[in-house]
Amino acid sequence: MAALHHIVLLLLAATTANALSPDGQALLAFKSAVLQDPTGALANWNATAPDPCAWNGVACSADTNSTGRRRVVALSLPRKRLVAALPASPLPASLRHLNLRSNRLFGPVPPALLAGSPALRSLVLYGNALYGPLPEELGDLAYLQILDLSSNALNGSLPASILKCRRLRALALARNNLTGPLPEGFGRDMAALERLDLSYNHFSGAIPDDIGSLSRLPGTVDLSHNEFSGPIPASLGSLPEKVYIDLTYNNLSGPIPRNGALENQGPKAFVGNPGLCGPPLKNPCSPDTVPSSDSFVPKDGDSTAPEAAGGGKWRRKGLGKIAIVAIALSDVVGILIIALVFFYCYWRAISSKDKGHRAAAGSKGSRCGKDRGCFGKDESETPSEHVEHYDLVALDQQVMFDLDELLKASAFVLGKSGIGIVYKVVLEDGLTMAVRRLVEGGLQKFKEFQTEVEAIGKVRHPNIVTLRAYYWSFDEKLLIYNYIPNGSLAAAIHGKPGTMTFTPLPWDARLKVMQGVAKGMSFLHEFSPKKYVHGDLRPNNVLLGTNMEPYISDFGLGRLANIAGASPFAQSDRVGLEKVPSQQSDASVSPLVSKGSCYQAPEALKTLKPSQKWDVYSYGVVLLEMITGRSPAILLETMQMDLVQWVQFCIEEKKPSADVLDPFLACDSEREDEMIAVLKVALACVQANPERRPSMRHVAETLERLNGSS
Numbered sequence: 139m140a141a142l143h144h145i146v147l148l149l150l151a152a153t154t155a156n157a158l159s160p161d162g163q164a165l166l167a168f169k170s171a172v173l174q175d176p177t178g179a180l181a182n183w184n185a186t187a188p189d190p191c192a193w194n195g196v197a198c199s200a201d202t203n204s205t206g207r208r209r210v211v212a213l214s215l216p217r218k219r220l221v222a223a224l225p226a227s228p229l230p231a232s233l234r235h236l237n238l239r240s241n242r243l244f245g246p247v248p249p250a251l252l253a254g255s256p257a258l259r260s261l262v263l264y265g266n267a268l269y270g271p272l273p274e275e276l277g278d279l280a281y282l283q284i285l286d287l288s289s290n291a292l293n294g295s296l297p298a299s300i301l302k303c304r305r306l307r308a309l310a311l312a313r314n315n316l317t318g319p320l321p322e323g324f325g326r327d328m329a330a331l332e333r334l335d336l337s338y339n340h341f342s343g344a345i346p347d348d349i350g351s352l353s354r355l356p357g358t359v360d361l362s363h364n365e366f367s368g369p370i371p372a373s374l375g376s377l378p379e380k381v382y383i384d385l386t387y388n389n390l391s392g393p394i395p396r397n398g399a400l401e402n403q404g405p406k407a408f409v410g411n412p413g414l415c416g417p418p419l420k421n422p423c424s425p426d427t428v429p430s431s432d433s434f435v436p437k438d439g440d441s442t443a444p445e446a447a448g449g450g451k452w453r454r455k456g457l458g459k460i461a462i463v464a465i466a467l468s469d470v471v472g473i474l475i476i477a478l479v480f481f482y483c484y485w486r487a488i489s490s491k492d493k494g495h496r497a498a499a500g501s502k503g504s505r506c507g508k509d510r511g512c513f514g515k516d517e518s519e520t521p522s523e524h525v526e527h528y529d530l531v532a533l534d535q536q537v538m539f540d541l542d543e544l545l546k547a548s549a550f551v552l553g554k555s556g557i558g559i560v561y562k563v564v565l566e567d568g569l570t571m572a573v574r575r576l577v578e579g580g581l582q583k584f585k586e587f588q589t590e591v592e593a594i595g596k597v598r599h600p601n602i603v604t605l606r607a608y609y610w611s612f613d614e615k616l617l618i619y620n621y622i623p624n625g626s627l628a629a630a631i632h633g634k635p636g637t638m639t640f641t642p643l644p645w646d647a648r649l650k651v652m653q654g655v656a657k658g659m660s661f662l663h664e665f666s667p668k669k670y671v672h673g674d675l676r677p678n679n680v681l682l683g684t685n686m687e688p689y690i691s692d693f694g695l696g697r698l699a700n701i702a703g704a705s706p707f708a709q710s711d712r713v714g715l716e717k718v719p720s721q722q723s724d725a726s727v728s729p730l731v732s733k734g735s736c737y738q739a740p741e742a743l744k745t746l747k748p749s750q751k752w753d754v755y756s757y758g759v760v761l762l763e764m765i766t767g768r769s770p771a772i773l774l775e776t777m778q779m780d781l782v783q784w785v786q787f788c789i790e791e792k793k794p795s796a797d798v799l800d801p802f803l804a805c806d807s808e809r810e811d812e813m814i815a816v817l818k819v820a821l822a823c824v825q826a827n828p829e830r831r832p833s834m835r836h837v838a839e840t841l842e843r844l845n846g847s848s
Contacts (some may be wrong), residue, residue, distance in 0.1 A: 161210040161230035162190035163288040164254075168213075168229060174242075182434030199232070216240050216262075224268070228254020239264040239286070246270030247292075253278055264310070264816050268292060272316075273573035277302035286310040288335065296320060301327040304759035308333040308373070312360065319343030325351040325373075330655075337384070344368040345390075350376030358612065362386040362410075370414070371392075375400040380551045386410045392479050395424045401714075404548030422564075427593055530618075532594030532607045537618075539565055541609060544618070549573070556751035562621060572605070574695075576615035591617070603681060603689045623691050627651060627760075630686075632769055642802040645809050647686050648764050649844065652816065654688040655680055655837035659757060663750045663834050670694065671747040675756040676737045679765060682808035736770030736780050751828035757837070758823025765817055767800030782824045791808045791819075812844050 162185075169183050183193045190210060191198035197212035208231035209445075216239045228234065233255040237373070243266040252258070252275040259281055269291040275298025276285075287305070288310045295318030303412070306331055316339040325348035328334075332354050342365040351702050359374075359381060367389040374383060375398030383403050391413025395398065399721070399757035400582030405418045415423035530541040549561040552572070561573045564641075586612060595605045609616040625634070633640035643651070662670045672679075672693040679692040739755035742748070759770060762781050770781040779787065796804060799813055819840055825831050832840075 139339065146769075153309065158185055158188055159190065160208045161207075161232065162188070164230045165190050165196065165210065167195065167215070168225055171225040172220055172222040174219070176219050179215055179218040179220065180364040191234075192759040197235075210840055211235065213237070224251055227251045231255060232257060234259045234281075236260070237262040238266070241266055243268055243407070247287075249273040249275040252276060255279070256672075260286075260349055262286045263290065265289045270294070271296055274299045274539055276300050277720055279303055280305070282306055284308045287314065290314055290702060292316060298322075299829065304328075305330055307331060307354075310335045312336065312338065313338040315339065316341060320346055322346070326348035328352065329354070333358070336364065337361065338363045341367055342366065344373075345371055345385075347371045347373050350374055352377060355379075355381050358382045358384060360384045364388050365702075366390060370395055370400075382550060383407055390414055394419065399550075400546075402550030404550070404562075406564060406568075408411075418564075418668055460817070485597060501602060527692045529614075530607055530609050531592075533592065533605060536608050539569070542574070544609075544616075546572075570621040570623075572619045574617045574619070576617070587615070591692070593667060597662070597670075599658055599661045600689060601688055602656040602661070602693075603691045619691075620689075622681035622691075624682040624684060624686065625680060626678050627680035627688065627764075630682060631677060631767065632765060642800070643686070643764075645803055645806045645813065649812065649816070649841070651680070651682070651688045652761060653756065653838070653841045655690060655760070656834060656841050658688070658690045659753055660834040662690075669750075671748045671750055672753050674737075675753055675760065676699075676735075677760055737830065741828055749828070749830065749833070751831050754831045754834060754837070755828075756824050756833065758820045758831075761816060761820035761823065765800065765813060765820065766798060768804060785817075785821070815844060816841070 141373050154485070165183065166185065169180050172180060179194055180196070183190070187193070189207070190196050190207055195215040196210055196211055198208035198547075199211050199215070202208050208782060210230040211232055212235040213229065213233060214235065214237040215520075216237055218241055220238070220241040222241075223242055224247060226248040228250050231254060234257050236255070239262050239527065243263065245268065247263070247268060247270065252261075256278060258279050260283060261279070264286045265288070267290065268287070272287075272292060274297045274444065276282075276297060279300065282303045284303050284373065285306060286308065289312065292314040293316065296316060298321040300306075301321055301323055304327060306328060309328070309331060310333065311333045316336075318539060319342060324346045329351050330570065331337075331352050334352065334355060335358070337360040342359070345361065345366050345368070346525070349359075351372065355377055359377065362384045363386065365402060366385075367496070369392035370385065371397040371436030375395055377383065377399040379399055379402060381399050383399065385408055386406070387410030390408075391409040392412055393416040394408060396417060403421075408414050409420055415421045471578065474610070498566045529625065530537075530539075530544060542561065542690055543565055547564040547565045552560040556559060557574045558572065558642060563571045563573050567573070575693075591605070591608050595608075598604065603622060604618060604620045606620060607618040612639045616693070627642075630643050659675070664670060670693060672690065674692060681689045681691050683689060737756040739752045739815060742752055759781060762785055766781065768781060768784075795814060798817070799810075803809075803813060817836060819832075822830075822832055823837065
């Protein structure tokens with residue numbers, strides 16, 4: 139009887155298993171390898187449901203296959219604390235995205251796991267305890283675009299088969315124990331890469347010469363903390379100009395090439411390589427390390443010199459005496475001509491400068507031509523409207539550098555827009571600044587520019603980026619600010635564009651940012667010299683410091699751009715990372731706000747004059763974005779309603795708070811009361827009637843009273 143009962147159970151189990159699709163059976167095989175599931179992430183994974191598309195972390199295609207079932211295309215179970223060894227059995231063959239980052243997976247990456255899912259587009263196993271070599275089967279993933287195996291314990295070399303992944307856009311292998319040289323042809327075959335992070339490994343050998351073929355890299359090439367040796371290939375200069383190249387702490391040697399993208403790198407990109415020399419390092423190259431400019435010219439009797447270097451006849455016969463004398467005379471004549479030109483230019487510069495000083499001292503109405511480069515000032519030591527101002531003007535006493543030091547510093551581009559270009563500038567003493575270079579503008583507006591920028595420079599608040607200095611000349615306008623290192627609030631909420639892995643901010647950090655921005659905006663509205671209006675508050679214009687403290691940027695930039703003659707309307711490509719700040723006067727028009735912006739107050743469509751109530755509305759939208767974790771722009775495109783309308787709809791439909799709050803905050807249920815309190819503040823800020831919105835001072839005081847206030 140017992141045997142019969144056992145047979146019946148086996149038949150029932152087989153019948154149930156057959157009810158599952160092959161994709162479901164493959165997922166159950168994965169579940170069987172899980173030793174611990176403390177969060178219950180796989181609780182609803184069972185054989186009683188024939189469709190695995192309803193299981194936690196599983197996503198399926200919209201269409202069906204020949205059997206009428208949808209195919210599993212994604213498995214995403216990040217941060218679930220799963221303890222498991224990856225199974226040797228294959229996952230669903232239709233799987234395109236696998237994200238198991240930040241769990242407790244251990245053991246090697248099984249070849250069968252990759253071979254069974256040839257359609258994989260992204261493989262993210264970041265932050266586990268995987269070890270062993272990378273399988274050669276990686277090369278079978280012809281459609282792979284994102285491979286992130288960072289922060290594991292993988293060893294061995296990078297298999298040459300990875301070069302078959304011609305569509306790979308992101309390769310992140312940081313913080314492993316990988317060794318050996320990069321495969322030959324790495325740069326040529328990986329030309330689609332947009333992100334490359336090989337830091338904190340033991341890669342060795344030379345950096346491939348063809349690495350300059352990675353022409354699509356917009357961000358960082360991180361080869362730091364490895365054992366790469368030999369010279370830096372000049373081909374690195376062929377990378378995009380915005381790229382940041384990190385070669386720190388390797389065994390590189392020789393002079394640093396200064397071409398293309400390499401010219402934008404500061405000394406911090408090369409430290410930890412004692413054998414490197416030349417700018418931007420302070421370690422000069424010795425004569426025997428600098429390539430000779432005539433080393434390619436063959437010498438008499440040198441039988442190894444190639445014919446193409448100087449011609450076969452020249453190599454055999456040598457130069458005649460007459461030719462040598464002629465060359466020597468021509469060199470002398472050339473040097474004399476250069477010397478005469480130099481002394482003539484020097485005499486003109488001194489003469490023009492003396493005339494400029496005499497003209498400025500003798501007559502306030504006199505005018506200096508821009509070709510003369512005059513430095514004249516009137517009797518009050520204030521530059522006239524018609525005199526070019528060539529000095530760097532410090533707006534506080536802590537600015538210890540001058541224009542010459544600034545222009546000689548290492549810099550690389552952070553972003554471009556219609557207003558100008560933003561640079562990260564590293565001075566010789568290591569001080570880092572952010573510099574916005576405005577486009578050319580009218581010389582006659584210098585005094586207006588000076589008045590506005592010096593008023594902005596007087597604004598000092600812990601949550602507002604500080605304008606430290608400025609420079610004005612006929613064809614150059616520079617604004618120098620404190621450099622804020624931790625990116626924008628937009629990236630902290632949603633992640634940087636093109637990256638699939640990021641850690642959302644916890645509630646304490648979000649509340650700290652909300653409080654800091656409210657304090658900064660309250661100061662602008664009520665305590666700053668002109669009671670400023672920002673006019674374009676959004677997460678891209680809030681920067682985060684080392685300890686995630688918020689800094690408001692970009693206020694007043696529109697007015698300065700108008701004075702300087704820039705085109706502030708061309709803002710579609712404004713950068714959110716390390717934005718350079720300014721301020722916006724209450725009496726001025728905000729040219730940075732575009733029609734239909736999700737952060738724009740409703741009344742902004744009827745009038746161009748910004749008000750403080752505009753800022754309150756924008757701040758309310760930012761609060762909603764931080765609480766919900768949703769992007770206003772995405773909602774607007776997919777649901778035909780913006781974030782404000784969506785939240786109001788959820789409240790009218792009496793949906794539970796869990797449907798509104800960011801799912802990442804669900805684990806912090808003890809602070810839900812604070813979250814609801816902030817949600818109420820945000821809803822008050824986005825009232826359609828401007829008069830019903832609170833002041834930023836009232837908002838700041840309300841948030842400060844919350845239990846989590848700092």
